[in-house]
Amino acid sequence: MSDHHDHIHSHSYGDISPHGHSSLHENGVPHSHDGHGHKHSPEHIKRVSNRLARAIGHLESVRKMVEDGRDCSEVLIQLAAVKSAINNTGKVILKDHLEHCIVDAVEHNDHTAIEELNRAIEQFLK
Numbered sequence: 001m002s003d004h005h006d007h008i009h010s011h012s013y014g015d016i017s018p019h020g021h022s023s024l025h026e027n028g029v030p031h032s033h034d035g036h037g038h039k040h041s042p043e044h045i046k047r048v049s050n051r052l053a054r055a056i057g058h059l060e061s062v063r064k065m066v067e068d069g070r071d072c073s074e075v076l077i078q079l080a081a082v083k084s085a086i087n088n089t090g091k092v093i094l095k096d097h098l099e100h101c102i103v104d105a106v107e108h109n110d111h112t113a114i115e116e117l118n119r120a121i122e123q124f125l126k
Contacts, residue, residue: 040096
């Protein structure tokens with residue numbers, strides 16, 4: 001029996017993302033929506049939030065470039081900068097996740113967290 005549902009996931013680093021999934025893990029264990037067993041530091045949250053705000057602002061500038069009919073080469077270069085900013089933000093989140101969330105999961109013998117990390121990395125690298 002698949003108990004599938006959609007919801008908004010509010011990440012402790014400030015990002016909010018909608019997604020749907022089964023409430024059961026592949027191994028039949030119920031999925032917890034309690035989040036991680038620890039909190040991210042306010043400094044980390046602020047650092048990631050600031051990076052995302054800068055990337056959003058930069059992307060808005062690229063949109064304006066397109067609307068203004070700027071040269072395609074210039075737009076592509078700026079899009080590359082946006083992609084780089086997003087990828088670097090992902091690296092910051094991944095590093096923190098490995099250092100805190102995964103360490104916590106290993107200490108609590110939570111193999112599901114490793115499986116979820118693998119799925120997240122696969123999606124991030126697409």
